[in-house]
Amino acid sequence: MIAATYTQNAGYKIQDIPIPAIGDDELLVRVMASSICGTDLRIIQSGQRKLRDGQRVVLGHEFAGVVAQAGPKAADLFPIGMRVGVAPNIGCSRCSMCAKGLFNMCPDYSAFGINMDGAHAEYVRIPHASIQQGSVFPLPPDMPFVHAALIEPLSCVVNGNRSVSIQPGETVLIFGAGPIGLMHAMLARHSGAGTVAVIDTQPDRLDQAARVGIEHLIDPGRCDVAETVMRLTEGRGADVIITACSVPAVQEQSLGLLAPFGRVCFFGGLPKDRPCIRVDANLIHYKNLVVTGVTGGAPCHFRTALGLILDGSVDVSSVVSHTFDMNDMASAFEKALHGQAMKVVIQRQP
Ligand SMILES: [Zn+2]
Ligand SMILES: [Zn+2]
Known part of the structure; x- marks a missing residue:
């Protein structure tokens, strides 16, 4: 599959990598839209402290898509074909911040596109912890995926x-x-x-x-x-x-x-x-x-952001300046890195 990757101290690349394999209690999501964030650009330009030297990660933490594969222990809640958005931070599940559901404040958090593979790719693996922590959100059928990719940045704004x-x-x-x-x-x-x-x-x-x-x-x-x-x-x-x-x-x-x-x-x-x-x-x-x-957002903010978009309170489409097809991911990054763009979104034609 096509993916935008970053390798610590070796820069970013659009490359062909294997589709991730999933476990019994995990999901594989076909990415329909992912937006490029200032955080992605900062990682490309100055690295990410959670990564070891030479460690490679697929970028992208603002995304929405469709469940393409569901492990037998995840399929009841998230069947194949379900449209989903995902709050990207995963907490340790043991600390006082995680006890409050504030996974963005967990001292030992992981996140899609930061220190685990993210969603500027055709597919993204959703680990069990995301499901367990209430970070996977079913989306209504009429919600455009481009809007859904922007739930995450709006959750931080919330x-x-x-x-x-x-x-x-x-x-x-x-x-x-x-x-x-x-x-x-x-x-x-x-x-x-x-x-x-x-x-x-x-x-x-x-x-x-x-x-x-x-x-x-x-x-x-x-x-x-x-x-x-x-x-x-x-x-x-x-x-x-x-x-x-x-x-x-x-x-x-x-x-x-x-x-x-x-x-x-x-x-x-x-x-x-x-x-x-x-x-x-x-x-x-x-x-x-x-x-x-503040830094980041938690599932509680994600849920609020989803509602604000659905009821028309915040028109996220107004901040999107460019959309690129997934096959043209290189141009999307080119635009985000060098242009005077607002939000650049990568989308897959249905
Ligand atoms: Zn972001
Ligand atoms: Zn924690």
């Missing part, structure tokens, strides 16, 4: 959204108008935010934000961000800020833009070689701020 408890009427500021930033903007609106503003340095990304109905677009190259935010909020500052980018200066700036009792979620991680920021801690003290962050 996790971030919950961490800042947006209240009706609040002002929400989102740094970064990439796919994640736009999903945050749409979800903030759904959470009842009164004013949603998106900040990005790329005009075409702001245009895309305008197309999904975000009315306040801020280009830091053309105006003063602090001044604009204060004008929008009558001098109070934003109630909530979400940083959907990996820029240390944005995190530093965010605290000064918050209103009293404001909350900021550092959604995007910082580059590994520049993880430190300088902040005025008295802003947190005097304004009673909450500074938080």
